[in-house]
Amino acid sequence: MPELPDVEVFRRYFEQTSFHKKITRVQVREQDMLGEASLKTFRNRLQNSQFQATMRHGKYLFAETDNKDWLVLHFGMTGYIRYYTNEEETPKHSRLLLDFDNGSHLAYVCQRKLGLFDLTNDYRKYIEKKEFGIDPFRQKIDFSSFLEMIKGRRGTVKSTLMNQQLIAGIGNVYSDEILFQAGIHPGSQINKLDDGQLKTIFAKIKEVIEVAISKDVDPDRFPDSYLLPHRNAEEECPLCSGKIEKSTIAGRSSYYCPRHQKKID
DNA sequence: AATATTGTTCAGCA
DNA sequence: GTGCTGAACAATAT
Numbered sequence: 495m496p497e498l499p500d501v502e503v504f505r506r507y508f509e510q511t512s513f514h515k516k517i518t519r520v521q522v523r524e525q526d527m528l529g530e531a532s533l534k535t536f537r538n539r540l541q542n543s544q545f546q547a548t549m550r551h552g553k554y555l556f557a558e559t560d561n562k563d564w565l566v567l568h569f570g571m572t573g574y575i576r577y578y579t580n581e582e583e584t585p586k587h588s589r590l591l592l593d594f595d596n597g598s599h600l601a602y603v604c605q606r607k608l609g610l611f612d613l614t615n616d617y618r619k620y621i622e623k624k625e626f627g628i629d630p631f632r633q634k635i636d637f638s639s640f641l642e643m644i645k646g647r648r649g650t651v652k653s654t655l656m657n658q659q660l661i662a663g664i665g666n667v668y669s670d671e672i673l674f675q676a677g678i679h680p681g682s683q684i685n686k687l688d689d690g691q692l693k694t695i696f697a698k699i700k701e702v703i704e705v706a707i708s709k710d711v712d713p714d715r716f717p718d719s720y721l722l723p724h725r726n727a728e729e730e731c732p733l734c735s736g737k738i739e740k741s742t743i744a745g746r747s748s749y750y751c752p753r754h755q756k757k758i759d
Numbered sequence: 760a761a762t763a764t765t766g767t768t769c770a771g772c773a
Numbered sequence: 774g775t776g777c778t779g780a781a782c783a784a785t786a787t
Binding site: 496497500553568569570571572573606608609610656658665666667668746747 | 763764765766767
């Protein structure tokens with residue numbers, strides 16, 4: 495479930511495993527998943543280089559080489575990276591494989607092929623072109639600019655939270671968690687929420703993301719009060735004694751507790 | 760077998 | 774032009 499917290503954990507994993515090792519081979523196993531760069535450029539620029547820095551914006555991961563290129567990784571719904579030494583451990587559905595000079599490998603894996611890898615020489619421009627909003631983990635934003643951003647918007651609070659052009663990195667799972675913690679029904683109309691409710695949501699965005707990352711995105715380590723480990727219809731709400739309900743909101747499966755998440759419209 | 764799935768993009772519409 | 778919704782995309786599991 496690669497949303498912001500997941501990708502942040504990937505980023506740290508990337509740094510711990512794949513820095514300062516010469517890339518000896520680049521295997522593109524799924525050419526359809528290569529973005530703008532040509533296959534030739536992609537391979538040639540990475541070959542013989544080594545990674546030395548990373549950046550993440552929302553759900554996108556960038557890794558800089560000593561050639562000053564940036565490898566771009568997006569994970570779609572099913573993507574992840576895996577570092578390993580034994581060739582037999584090559585994961586199924588590996589779409590991009592990098593071999594390092596110490597005999598280890600980094601695989602970009604994506605079962606459903608909705609992710610993407612690419613190369614850019616300027617990750618800032620890449621982000622600009624996509625018109626992404628701020629990254630709520632890395633970048634500070636105060637409540638008044640948050641209000642300004644929300645002003646004049648229509649639709650559900652859930653679709654607003656998932657809008658990457660406003661805030662980058664929140665997807666289906668974490669929008670549900672943020673609204674669960676905030677006590678707001680995901681189907682509430684954004685323009686009907688008062689400042690108090692918006693302030694709660696604003697605070698929970700930061701809090702939920704920080705907690706998830708600090709727990710390494712492992713639902714077993716999440717606080718008892720979190721929805722994520724109980725994200726099943728009919729299960730008991732960990733905050734009150736309601737029953738978790740499932741319905742389609744903003745076009746996605748949404749889980750919430752109808753007892754303590756009030757719908758405002 | 761039909762249905763579901765964590766993301767993004769784009770056609771269609773208000 | 775703007776912004777929102779829902780379908781389409783791919784591959785697999787239940």
